[in-house]
Amino acid sequence: xxxxxxxxxxxxxxxxxxxxxxxxxxxxxxxxxxxxxxxxxxxxxxxxxxxxxxxxxxxxxxxxxxxxxxxxxxxxxxxxxxxxxxxxxxxxxxxxxxxxxxxxxxxxxxxxxxxxxxxxxxxxxxxxxxxxxxxxxxxxxxxxxxxxxxxxxxxxxxxxxxxxxxxx
Numbered sequence: 576x577x578x579x580x581x582x583x584x585x586x587x588x589x590x591x592x593x594x595x596x597x598x599x600x601x602x603x604x605x606x607x608x609x610x611x612x613x614x615x616x617x618x619x620x621x622x623x624x625x626x627x628x629x630x631x632x633x634x635x636x637x638x639x640x641x642x643x644x645x646x647x648x649x650x651x652x653x654x655x656x657x658x659x660x661x662x663x664x665x666x667x668x669x670x671x672x673x674x675x676x677x678x679x680x681x682x683x684x685x686x687x688x689x690x691x692x693x694x695x696x697x698x699x700x701x702x703x704x705x706x707x708x709x710x711x712x713x714x715x716x717x718x719x720x721x722x723x724x725x726x727x728x729x730x731x732x733x734x735x736x737x738x739x740x741x742x743x
Contacts, residue, residue, distance in 0.1 A: 604656040604663060607683030608634045610713055614740035618718065622646075623736070628653060636667070647671075654681060665690075674702075686710040692720075704731065714738045 611625040611634070620641045628635050638650035652667025665679030674694040681690045690706040702722070709717045720732040 603631065605631065605634060605654065607688060608654065610710060614738040616716075616736040617739050618734045618736045622739070628655075632656070638669075640671070650677070652677065654679065679706075688716075708736075711735075 608625065612627060613625075615622045615624055621639060622641070623636060623638050625634055625636050627633075633653045633655040635653045636651065637648060639646040640649050641647070649671050650667055650669040652665060654663055654665040656662075657664045663679075663681040665677070665681055667677040667679070669675055669677065673696060675697050676695040678693045678695075679690050681688060683689070686709065688708040688710075690708070692704040692706045693701055694704065695701050705721045705723070705728070707717075707719045707721075709719075711717060715735055715737045718732075718734050718736055719730065721728045721730055723729075
């Protein structure tokens with residue numbers, strides 16, 4: 576009798592875990608990135624590319640500068656769902672920029688991607704920013720980088736990214 580009871584409890588726990596996994600996949604936390612996947616997103620003499628990682632458990636991104644008409648990879652990294660923190664996190668490295676490491680905490684609010692961003696220079700100096708990507712449609716988004724000052728927010732950089740190849 577005890578083994579049947581133990582078996583029943585084990586089956587119930589496995590079923591509960593499977594239901595929990597299915598439910599969390601139904602509301603996939605990285606779904607907001609879907610609109611970025613495919614094509615190239617251009618701003619001035621630079622562009623970005625986004626693709627799904629294995630099992631759609633991450634989003635890989637690469638940034639390029641166009642130098643003498645040729646693309647030069649200057650940054651790469653990925654976003655992922657951190658199950659312990661229950662947040663989307665991102666980690667990127669860079670070359671030929673004032674910073675060498677980017678750490679993101681990201682959330683989606685409707686058609687806007689909101690990023691709390693901390694950057695690190697090679698000497699370890701860190702700077703925090705807010706980075707906002709507001710999607711106009713599936714072919715462009717407004718990008719804004721701001722920093723917090725004691726007397727308010729200061730715009731650091733901004734621009735409009737435009738997709739140049741068809742999505743997916």
